[in-house]
Amino acid sequence: MDKVKVLERYLPPEAAPLISRWIDYFKCEFKISRNRNSKFGDYRAPYAGKGHRISVNYDLNPYAFLVTTVHEFAHLHTWNEHKHKAKPHGAEWKNNFKRMMQPFFEKDIFPADIKHAISNYLDNPAASSCSDLNLYRSLRKYDTPKEADVHTVEKLPHKTIFKLKDGRIFRKEDKLRKRYKCVELSTKRVYLFSPVAEVEVVQQQ
Incomplete structure (x- = not known):
């Protein structure tokens, strides 16, 4: 072609x-x-x-x-x-x-x-x-509309539980400069997430 x-x-x-x-x-x-x-x-x-x-x-x-x-x-x-x-x-x-x-x-x-x-x-x-x-x-803004349960990290309330596509589950914590600290529930390890990372909400606080 x-x-x-x-x-x-x-x-x-x-x-x-x-x-x-x-x-x-x-x-x-x-x-x-x-x-x-x-x-x-x-x-x-x-x-x-x-x-x-x-x-x-x-x-x-x-x-x-x-x-x-x-x-x-x-x-x-x-x-x-x-x-x-x-x-x-x-x-x-x-x-x-x-x-x-x-x-x-x-x-x-x-x-x-x-x-x-x-x-x-x-x-x-x-x-x-x-x-x-x-x-x-x-x-x-010009993306195809996402599924209703897909959100960006910056839009989630503090302490919201969310998961990634690979199934790992995190809890949103405080903002650290430009990124958000999030705790992986299974390992208790802290990760830094971009404000615009797309995640699926599991439970909102």
């Missing part, structure tokens, strides 16, 4: 032709991946006879898919220019990310709220779009 047609299923359609050209130009293996809770996408540099490889989670909304795709291609471009001499999210990557996002701004692909959040994020891009909560929340 035509690469642009496949990409149009996951990206805003106007963005698909340029991403398709990047895949060809950079000779990149581009994989649409299963959901990974720990990350939206991944870039792997050439190694052991394999070329550039990028994967992006299949279940992202089109705008989140595009932001993640540009993020990973910026890694690829930075590796081509600097190899291992550049830090993963250092100045070189930040400059490439800004430049590579520009065509999509010019095409006016993003809604105003996402464009504003991306502009703020691009002033100093972080390691992950998940780590910029303003951008993450803006992107999430």
Whole structure:
């Protein structure tokens, strides 16, 4: 099947032709991946006879898919220019990310709220779009509605009992700077959760 047609299923359609050209130009293996809770996408540099490889989670909304795709291609471009001499999210990557996002701004692909959040994020891009909560929340507005029992940690009352997809059960405790302390009930170990981590409520206090 035509690469642009496949990409149009996951990206805003106007963005698909340029991403398709990047895949060809950079000779990149581009994989649409299963959901990974720990990350939206991944870039792997050439190694052991394999070329550039990028994967992006299949279940992202089109705008989140595009932001993640540009993020990973910026890694690829930075590796081509600097190899291992550049830090993963250092100045070189930040400059490439800004430049590579520009065509999509010019095409006016993003809604105003996402464009504003991306502009703020691009002033100093972080390691992950998940780590910029303003951008993450803006992107999430365009997700398919979640099941009724799925909530973000920040919305839960103090001491709420919740569980993850893997079945582990936690109790929400106090906020510590940007994250929430949560106690795993079976081990009594304390973990730090992102405010926007999605969980299922077991029991509210």
